[in-house]
Amino acid sequence: MNIINIEHIAKVYQVGSEEVHALRDVTLKINQNEYVAIMGPSGSGKSTLMNMLGCLDTPTSGIYDFKNVSVSEMTDNELARIRNKEIGFVFQTFNLLARSDAVHNVELPLIYAGVTSSERKERARQALIDVGLGDRMHHKPNELSGGQRQRVAIARALVTNPAIILADEPTGNLDSKTGEEIMALFHEIHERGNTIILVTHEEYIAEHALRIIRLKDGLIEKDETVEKRYIPKAKASFV
Amino acid sequence: MFAIFFELNEGLSIAWRAIKANKIRAALTMLGIFIGITAVVLMSTAIKGIENSIQSGVSTLGSDNLYIDKFAWFSNQEFWKMRNRENITMEDFKKFKELAKLPDVVVPLLYSRQTIKYGNRKIDDGVLNGSNSDFLTTTNFDFELGRFYSEIESNGSRNVVVIGNEIASKLFPRGDALDKVVKIGAVNYKIIGVLARMESLFNSPDNQIYLPIGTIFKNFASRNRGTVTIVVKARNPQMVEDTKIEAEGVMRKVRGLSHKEENDFSVNQQEALTSFFDNITIVIKIAGLFITGLSLFVGAIGIMNIMFVSVKERTKEIGLRKAIGATRRTILIQFLLESSVICIIGGLFGLIAAILLSLMLNQFFPTSIQYDVVILAIFISLLTGIFAGLAPAYTAAKMDPVEALRFE
Numbered sequence: 052m053n054i055i056n057i058e059h060i061a062k063v064y065q066v067g068s069e070e071v072h073a074l075r076d077v078t079l080k081i082n083q084n085e086y087v088a089i090m091g092p093s094g095s096g097k098s099t100l101m102n103m104l105g106c107l108d109t110p111t112s113g114i115y116d117f118k119n120v121s122v123s124e125m126t127d128n129e130l131a132r133i134r135n136k137e138i139g140f141v142f143q144t145f146n147l148l149a150r151s152d153a154v155h156n157v158e159l160p161l162i163y164a165g166v167t168s169s170e171r172k173e174r175a176r177q178a179l180i181d182v183g184l185g186d187r188m189h190h191k192p193n194e195l196s197g198g199q200r201q202r203v204a205i206a207r208a209l210v211t212n213p214a215i216i217l218a219d220e221p222t223g224n225l226d227s228k229t230g231e232e233i234m235a236l237f238h239e240i241h242e243r244g245n246t247i248i249l250v251t252h253e254e255y256i257a258e259h260a261l262r263i264i265r266l267k268d269g270l271i272e273k274d275e276t277v278e279k280r281y282i283p284k285a286k287a288s289f290v
Numbered sequence: 291m292f293a294i295f296f297e298l299n300e301g302l303s304i305a306w307r308a309i310k311a312n313k314i315r316a317a318l319t320m321l322g323i324f325i326g327i328t329a330v331v332l333m334s335t336a337i338k339g340i341e342n343s344i345q346s347g348v349s350t351l352g353s354d355n356l357y358i359d360k361f362a363w364f365s366n367q368e369f370w371k372m373r374n375r376e377n378i379t380m381e382d383f384k385k386f387k388e389l390a391k392l393p394d395v396v397v398p399l400l401y402s403r404q405t406i407k408y409g410n411r412k413i414d415d416g417v418l419n420g421s422n423s424d425f426l427t428t429t430n431f432d433f434e435l436g437r438f439y440s441e442i443e444s445n446g447s448r449n450v451v452v453i454g455n456e457i458a459s460k461l462f463p464r465g466d467a468l469d470k471v472v473k474i475g476a477v478n479y480k481i482i483g484v485l486a487r488m489e490s491l492f493n494s495p496d497n498q499i500y501l502p503i504g505t506i507f508k509n510f511a512s513r514n515r516g517t518v519t520i521v522v523k524a525r526n527p528q529m530v531e532d533t534k535i536e537a538e539g540v541m542r543k544v545r546g547l548s549h550k551e552e553n554d555f556s557v558n559q560q561e562a563l564t565s566f567f568d569n570i571t572i573v574i575k576i577a578g579l580f581i582t583g584l585s586l587f588v589g590a591i592g593i594m595n596i597m598f599v600s601v602k603e604r605t606k607e608i609g610l611r612k613a614i615g616a617t618r619r620t621i622l623i624q625f626l627l628e629s630s631v632i633c634i635i636g637g638l639f640g641l642i643a644a645i646l647l648s649l650m651l652n653q654f655f656p657t658s659i660q661y662d663v664v665i666l667a668i669f670i671s672l673l674t675g676i677f678a679g680l681a682p683a684y685t686a687a688k689m690d691p692v693e694a695l696r697f698e
Contacts, residue, residue: 107613107691128617135615146610146695150307162300163615207614 053119054214054246055081055104060113061269062099073099074110075269081215081248086241088249088257091266098219100266101250105138105217106130118214135163139208143220145200147192147207153179154188157207164211178206182236198229205236215246222256234259235283259283297620298627305628308600309635319596320636322589323674327640328647329582331667335648337575339657344567353560354527355428356534357399358386358520358541362556364566375554376545377517380503385544386520392533397425399519400503402510407473408461416457418474418510420503421521428523431495434458435468436483439502443482447504452483456496474499477509534559586670589636590678597629597682608686609694622687629679630672637671 062074074096081087091097102108103115106122109130115122117133125133134140147156157175166174179188182202192200201221208216218237222230238259241247249260257263258281265273309316357363361372380398387396400420406413419425422444431438439450451472458467471478479501488495503518520541524533534557541555601608608621616624641664648657 102692105613107695128619131612131615131617134613140613142610142695146606146613148607148610150311159611160614162296163611163617163620165296168296 052083053080054083054117055079056114056116056119057103058114060103060110060115062096062103062108063111072269074103077113077266077269077271079264079271079274081246083214083246084241084244086237086247086249086259086261088251088260088263089266090251090254090257090263091272092252094268095266096269097250097252097266099269101217101219101248104215104248105140106134131163135160136211137214139211139213139216141201141204141208141216141218141221143223145192145197145204145224147200147203149192152189152191153184153195153203153206156192156203157210159207160211174210175206178210179203181209182206196229197225198232201225201229201233202236205233205240209240209245215248216240217248217250219250220252221249222251222253230256231283238283255281297623301620301624301627302631304624305631308628309632315596316632319593319632320639322592323586323633323636323671324589324640324643326582326586326589326674327637327667327671328644329585330579330670331641331644331663332647332651333578333582334663334666335644335657335659336651336655337571337578338660338663339652339655340574341571342658344571345564354524354530355560356522356524356530356537357558358522358537359556359558360517362562363558364562365556372556378520378555380507380518382541382544383518383520386537386540389540389543390522390536392524392529392536393522394525395424395427395521395523397421397428397521398503399425399521400506400516401519402506402516404474404510406457406461406499408470411461413457413460416474417498418506419498419500420506421500422503425500425521428521429495432486434484434486436481438483438500444502444504447502447508449477449479449505449509450482450501451479452485452500453481454485454494454496454498455487456494457499458484475509530559586674590674593629593632593675593678594681596632597625597679598685600628601625601682601686604686605689605694605697608689609691609697612689612691613695618687621689622683625683625686626676626679629682630675633671633675633678634668637667637674640671641667 057077057079060074060077061072064071064073077096077100089097089100099108103110106117106125107130109115109123109125113123117137120133122130122133148159151159154172154175157178158171161171161174176185176188179185182205184199184202184206187195187199187203190199192203195203201224205216205221208218216237221237222233225233234256237247237249247260249257251257258277258279260277261280262274262276264271265275358378360375360378361369383396383398390396398421402418402420403415404418406416423439423441426438434455436452438452439448443450451474453461453467453472459465461467461472462470467481467484470481472481473479485495522533522537524530538553538557541557542553545554547554611621611624644667645659648659651657
């Protein structure tokens, strides 16, 4: 099933009197249960594309259909709703609420979705168990290691059962061993049938995916299937 | 849709955590609102107290009484013109009483200022009210001790007095005034009654002395000096206007005025007094509330300032919340709630302080705490919170999530 359908999208920013073409003409399709890595040097339009895919921003021109619904002309509130329901974000810096424990961090998107408190708690707990943090439910971010924080963030992304998981340099702030564990978790999540889009500039991280899209100067340079896929050896969860 | 309810709940818990995380900052911010609310509540309590005491003071005069007097109580007429009017005499009073058909009671009233002594205690400038035994029906006096003077005592111009509560407690601190003999001027008088406390600012009976009018004439003044006030009590409040019209006509007849001549007397009414004091309280109210409102406003600016800082500090958090599905409304509500919670907590402490202070002040000055003031204070706190939070909350709500997430 097709989830993302982008045709000839462009994004132009106005910086002072100058126009910056962050994306020039990008066309791509992403189907369900794909595992895509988006790569490119800085300034290639990789972040702009990710913001676009994540419905954080709308294109200047072109078509963006998400599950056959046009996103290009959505209002702020409609975009917020689609981000809430369909997209799970994982950031390089985790972006957890410092004063809230793991459960509360994970249930946050469910609050905005209008889920009742008891159901929220139940689903948040399950999501934390799924990422291997069943014993860290009530720890605050400063009581968790970097890898554990990223797991909380992943649980938060999974808890709404989104159509895609959008991960922006998820291992960028982690040491290589912990990074490997996080990649193993993504592998497992993908195996369970989820769609993952991974933004990275590291070749060996990108090779965990099944497909790599390389961007350069706001255009797709290469869209290739990974021949020799890297299967993580680390254990995904501690369960 | 339960979302709005959950958002409110989440907003409240965020607000609470934010306040807990920055205790000193929150406390200092609350101080502004605390002072503002204390000032506003205290001021409105004081104003209410003044109003109440004026009201009860005026009502001791009786709302259905008319006072025919040489002078108008409050008027733009020239004082000199009124001063040249002829005094109202006891003869005028007697004629008036005979001719007037509508009033319930008509009594004369004559004032005199004298020194009252008992042993080595004395009161300078005590106000003597001379009238007759019917005077009691024009008042709402209660007695702590004894009684009012009788018709026989009145007609006989006996040396008996009824004294106000304040005078009684000054001259007789042990409360044993009844049947004692006081000296007013050079003459001895027997105290036959002590009034219960009336508590009023204006012309309080607590500081007056009541005695038969004949006694004043006999002991202090010749019959031709001092002007008599004719007190006319209407049968009921509805008849005050008719009684007033009649009184004016009768009095003109008594004075023998032709239809071309102006009144050489004034018919006064409690209403004139009430409206005069109303004007004063309005001025006090506006000035008082303006000044205290200003302190509340300064408090609100402080909160606005802190809220802007709070929004700036949490830019990244706002970005995250937006990324995972918070709408503009959600963010707006979150920050409005935070400033409202700060204001309401500050306001509640202010209210408690104001109540305690006004209970203390009540020893020296009439104050009155009203339930509506309590509700008003909470409402004003909430309003201040929303007012102070609006601009910062709006700034937060319209943030671009991409920019906000990138903020370091």
